Amino acid sequence: MSNNQFKRGELYSVINGMATTAVARRLQKNYRQAGLEITIEQWSVLYHLWKEDGLSQQELGIRTFRDKASITRLIDNLERLSLVTRVASKEDRRINLVYLTDAAKPLQQLTYELANQTMNEALHNITKEEIEIVKNVFQRVYDNLMNKDLI
Amino acid sequence: MSNNQFKRGELYSVINGMATTAVARRLQKNYRQAGLEITIEQWSVLYHLWKEDGLSQQELGIRTFRDKASITRLIDNLERLSLVTRVASKEDRRINLVYLTDAAKPLQQLTYELANQTMNEALHNITKEEIEIVKNVFQRVYDNLMNKDLI
DNA sequence: GACATATAGTTAGTTATGCAACTAATATAA
DNA sequence: TTATATTAGTTGCATAACTAACTATATGTC
Numbered sequence: 001m002s003n004n005q006f007k008r009g010e011l012y013s014v015i016n017g018m019a020t021t022a023v024a025r026r027l028q029k030n031y032r033q034a035g036l037e038i039t040i041e042q043w044s045v046l047y048h049l050w051k052e053d054g055l056s057q058q059e060l061g062i063r064t065f066r067d068k069a070s071i072t073r074l075i076d077n078l079e080r081l082s083l084v085t086r087v088a089s090k091e092d093r094r095i096n097l098v099y100l101t102d103a104a105k106p107l108q109q110l111t112y113e114l115a116n117q118t119m120n121e122a123l124h125n126i127t128k129e130e131i132e133i134v135k136n137v138f139q140r141v142y143d144n145l146m147n148k149d150l151i
Numbered sequence: 152m153s154n155n156q157f158k159r160g161e162l163y164s165v166i167n168g169m170a171t172t173a174v175a176r177r178l179q180k181n182y183r184q185a186g187l188e189i190t191i192e193q194w195s196v197l198y199h200l201w202k203e204d205g206l207s208q209q210e211l212g213i214r215t216f217r218d219k220a221s222i223t224r225l226i227d228n229l230e231r232l233s234l235v236t237r238v239a240s241k242e243d244r245r246i247n248l249v250y251l252t253d254a255a256k257p258l259q260q261l262t263y264e265l266a267n268q269t270m271n272e273a274l275h276n277i278t279k280e281e282i283e284i285v286k287n288v289f290q291r292v293y294d295n296l297m298n299k300d301l302i
Numbered sequence: 303g304a305c306a307t308a309t310a311g312t313t314a315g316t317t318a319t320g321c322a323a324c325t326a327a328t329a330t331a332a
Numbered sequence: 333t334t335a336t337a338t339t340a341g342t343t344g345c346a347t348a349a350c351t352a353a354c355t356a357t358a359t360g361t362c
Binding site: 021025028056057058068069071072073076092093094095096 | 309310311312313319320
Binding site for chain 1: 172173174176177216272273274275276277281282284285287288291292293295296297
């Protein structure tokens with residue numbers, strides 16, 4: 001039993017540090033080298049807005065796995081960079097809808113290419129089957145922990 | 152091709168946000184509920200010192216996948232909590248060796264139990280084979296990106 | 303309509319991250 | 333041995349994370 005547990009502990013340190021950090025750093029580095037002055041956290045917000053513009057901050061938090069305070073500041077910074085604007089919802093004035101500006105639109109193609117290039121570097125020699133298993137395991141890890149919160 | 156690339160992009164967001172964050176949050180929450188006033192980042196340093204006491208800051212950075220500035224501040228905070236002390240190496244006075252204090256030692260058992268409990272929650276219904284695949288994929292992702300730096 | 307409750311977002315405070323520029327000590331080379 | 337390069341660690345600056353307390357709006361109940 002303790003043997004099994006120790007392996008799980010090791011997995012934790014792997015999840016938390018190694019690959020995640022390495023991919024994030026590489027992507028950030030590739031952005032910088034291309035002259036893109038955005039962080040990967042900012043990019044992760046833009047990524048979801050390119051898929052669907054005009055999301056609420058709440059919804060952006062859900063999709064990017066961040067709490068609302070983090071989203072507030074990410075949007076603050078993106079607004080300061082003139083990449084998004086907040087628009088109060090007419091139906092519910094508590095809600096801010098976040099829209100891309102014209103300045104943000106040209107970034108989409110370049111960031112996609114750099115993200116794909118980074119993932120190609122990261123996933124070199126890793127099979128589609130392995131990727132599917134990792135995605136599936138992560139989804140189940142997430143569900144395991146989130147369901148617990150509802151009990 | 153674009154189809155394949157899109158899936159890889161999705162994997163990135165999974166790696167960067169979902170499972171990692173969920174596990175880290177859960178572990179932090181479990182520590183807090185047990186009255187442990189340390190962060191998981193601080194724990195990750197203690198974890199390696201429990202395995203081998205008296206590591207240099209450099210070595211701690213390598214083992215925890217952090218740069219030296221981050222280690223400097225983590226050790227600052229751990230020193231302020233009286234959990235570790237810096238001792239200048241006698242062979243090479245540039246080097247700080249980091250040692251656990253007596254106050255840190257009782258934490259080991261409790262943090263191990265909480266980490267194991269957290270991993271058991273997170274990895275519920277996930278098989279050993281799947282865990283091995285995830286670890287293996289992460290090691291190869293890390294190697295893919297790190298080898299590139301040496302070229 | 304009035305009061306309690308829930309929801310969306312902001313702010314304050316603390317910790318952590320990365321990069322770049324810096325100091326101090328050691329190693330290398332002329 | 334002196335000049336140069338490398339290494340270990342620190343500090344300043346900007347961004348980002350989480351929690352908890354807060355404001356403002358909306359909803360539900362009596």
